Amino acid sequence: MRWLISVLVAALVLIGITAPASAAPDGTLALASTALRAGEPITATYSTPRPHAKNWLGLYSDPGNGPVDEKYVGPSTAWTYLTAGSGTATLPTDGLEPGDYIVFALAQDGYQWLAAPVKLRIAGNAPLHFVTETFDLRNARALTPYQATVRGVVRGDTDGVTFREAAGPQWAQVSADGSVTGTPRLSDVLRPSRVRVEARNARGETSTATISVEVRPPGLSLVPELRTMSFNLWHGGSQVDGGREKQLSTLLKSDVDVVGLQESSATSTRELAEALGWDYHQAGTDIGVISRYPIVERKQPGTGPLSVATRVRVRLDDHQDVVVWNVHLGYNPYGPYDACFGKMTQEQLLANEERSGRTPQITAVLQEMRPDLATAWRTPVLLTGDFNAPSHLDWTPRTRRCGYDTVPWPTSVLPAQAGLRDSFRVANRNPVTTPGTTWSPIYPIFTGGYGHDSHKGEPEPQDRIDFVYYAGLLGVTDSKTVVEGKPAAVPNHRGNAWPSDHAAVLTTFRTSAL
Numbered sequence: 001m002r003w004l005i006s007v008l009v010a011a012l013v014l015i016g017i018t019a020p021a022s023a024a025p026d027g028t029l030a031l032a033s034t035a036l037r038a039g040e041p042i043t044a045t046y047s048t049p050r051p052h053a054k055n056w057l058g059l060y061s062d063p064g065n066g067p068v069d070e071k072y073v074g075p076s077t078a079w080t081y082l083t084a085g086s087g088t089a090t091l092p093t094d095g096l097e098p099g100d101y102i103v104f105a106l107a108q109d110g111y112q113w114l115a116a117p118v119k120l121r122i123a124g125n126a127p128l129h130f131v132t133e134t135f136d137l138r139n140a141r142a143l144t145p146y147q148a149t150v151r152g153v154v155r156g157d158t159d160g161v162t163f164r165e166a167a168g169p170q171w172a173q174v175s176a177d178g179s180v181t182g183t184p185r186l187s188d189v190l191r192p193s194r195v196r197v198e199a200r201n202a203r204g205e206t207s208t209a210t211i212s213v214e215v216r217p218p219g220l221s222l223v224p225e226l227r228t229m230s231f232n233l234w235h236g237g238s239q240v241d242g243g244r245e246k247q248l249s250t251l252l253k254s255d256v257d258v259v260g261l262q263e264s265s266a267t268s269t270r271e272l273a274e275a276l277g278w279d280y281h282q283a284g285t286d287i288g289v290i291s292r293y294p295i296v297e298r299k300q301p302g303t304g305p306l307s308v309a310t311r312v313r314v315r316l317d318d319h320q321d322v323v324v325w326n327v328h329l330g331y332n333p334y335g336p337y338d339a340c341f342g343k344m345t346q347e348q349l350l351a352n353e354e355r356s357g358r359t360p361q362i363t364a365v366l367q368e369m370r371p372d373l374a375t376a377w378r379t380p381v382l383l384t385g386d387f388n389a390p391s392h393l394d395w396t397p398r399t400r401r402c403g404y405d406t407v408p409w410p411t412s413v414l415p416a417q418a419g420l421r422d423s424f425r426v427a428n429r430n431p432v433t434t435p436g437t438t439w440s441p442i443y444p445i446f447t448g449g450y451g452h453d454s455h456k457g458e459p460e461p462q463d464r465i466d467f468v469y470y471a472g473l474l475g476v477t478d479s480k481t482v483v484e485g486k487p488a489a490v491p492n493h494r495g496n497a498w499p500s501d502h503a504a505v506l507t508t509f510r511t512s513a514l
Contacts, residue, residue, distance in 0.1 A: 152275030
C-alpha cells in the first residue's frame with residue numbers, strides 16, 4: 001500500500017537512514033492526451049536527470065487530492081514506477097469517476113516533484129444515468145422560496161447535460177442546470193410533492209428520476225426527523241471501482257441529513273457535498289461533515305489529541321440547530337486483536353488503549369465538548385466517528401467476547417460518563433441478537449500486522465467500532481448498520497457495490513419536541 005510505503009520512508013528520513021531528493025523539479029512530464037474516457041489508459045512521456053528505481057508516477061483527483069505541496073495528502077488512484085531516466089509509462093483509468101485529474105512524477109517513493117504535474121479530464125463511458133431512480137431533497141416550507149439541485153447526481157457521459165421537469169406539482173420548476181426552485185403553497189402540504197426530472201446529454205441520451213420534497217406548514221419544525229450517519233469512506237472511496245457513485249447512491253438511498261465522514265482524502269467531503277448540493281466542512285485531509293441543511297459554524301481540528309476531531313453547527317430551522325462533532329481516533333494497537341489474539345489482562349488492554357492515543361484523544365475531545373454538552377438541553381449534540389475501538393456495552397457476560405466477561409473500553413465509557421448516549425444501543429439493546437458489527441464487512445480473515453502476525457489466517461474479530469452518540473432533546477426512532485449488497489472479501493473487493501471496509505451507522509432521531 002503506497003500510504004504505508006510513504007510512512008516508512010518518512011520514518012527512515014527522520015532517523016537519518018536515507019534522505020529524499022532535494023532538487024527542484026528539473027525533469028519533464030507530458031501526456032499523449034489530456035482528454036480521455038474512462039477505460040482508456042493514460043500514456044505519459046517523462047525524463048529526469050535523477051533516475052531511481054523507486055521514482056513513480058501517480059494519478060490523483062483534482063483539485064487538491066495530491067502532493068500539491070510535495071507532501072502526502074491522500075492515496076493515488078493509480079500509480080506505476082518510473083525506473084529509467086526517460087521513457088513512457090501508462091496508468092489505467094478503468095472504473096474511475098468522470099472528472100478532473102492530475103498526474104505527478106515523484107521521487108523515490110516520496111512526494112517531491114520530478115517535473116511539473118499535468119492535468120487531464122476523464123469523461124464517462126457509461127450511458128447517462130441518475131445514481132438512483134428515486135430520492136428525496138431537503139424539506140421545503142409552504143410560502144417560503146425553495147432551492148435545491150439534482151445536477152451532481154447524474155453520472156456516465158454528462159457532456160452537455162441539461163435538465164427539465166417531465167411532471168410535477170405546479171409550484172416546482174426544474175431549470176436546465178438542474179436547479180429545483182419554487183414557492184410551495186399552503187395546499188401543497190396536503191399532498192406529496194413528487195417531481196419527475198429528465199436529464200439529457202449532448203449525444204441525446206436521457207435518464208429520468210423521481211424526486212420528492214416534503215412541504216412543511218408554517219410554524220411547525222422544518223426537520224421533524226433527523227437522519228445522521230457515520231461513514232468511513234476508505235481512502236475516499238478509491239479502493240473500489242466507481243467509488244464516488246457508490247457513495248452517492250448510499251447517501252441518497254439512506255435519505256440522510258448529516259454525515260460525519262472519515263478517510264475523506266482531502267477532497268471527498270467537498271465533492272460529495274457539491275454533487276448533492278449540500279453544505280460541507282473539510283477538516284484537514286481525513287475528517288469532514290456534509291449536511292443537507294446549512295452549516296453555520298465550523299471548527300478546524302486542534303493540535304495533539306484534538307487533531308482527530310472537528311465541530312460544526314447545523315441550522316435545521318430558524319430556531320433549531322444541532323451541534324455535530326466528528327472524530328477518527330487512533331488505530332494501533334487495536335483492542336480486539338490484543339484481547340482475542342494476545343489474551344492480555346484487562347489492565348494490559350487499558351494500557352494499550354492509552355498507548356494507541358485513543359484514550360487521550362477521547363478525553364481531550366470530551367473536554368472540548370463540555371460547553372456544548374452543558375447546553376445540550378437547548379441545542380442537541382451529536383458525536384459521530386470511527387473510534388477504532390469497541391463499546392463496553394458489547395463486551396458483557398452475555399456476549400462473553402474472546403473469554404472476557406467485561407472490558408471497560410475507555411472510548412465508550414468516557415462518552416457515557418460525559419452524558420452522551422450510544423444511539424445504536426438505545427435502539428438495539430441486546431448485543432447478542434443485534435451485534436451491529438461495523439468492522440468489517442470485507443475482512444472475515446485476519447490478514448496480519450499489529451504485532452499479531454502469528455494469528456494471520458484466523459477469523460477476524462468482528463466488532464462495532466463506528467458510532468453515533470447524542471445528548472439533548474432527541475428521541476431515537478431507529479438505528480442500524482448500512483452495507484450495500486454482499487461485499488466480496490479482500491482481495492476481491494474492487495467490484496463491490498459497497499465502497500468501504502467499514503459498515504456505516506445510520507440513526508434516525510425525532511426532533512419535533514424541540
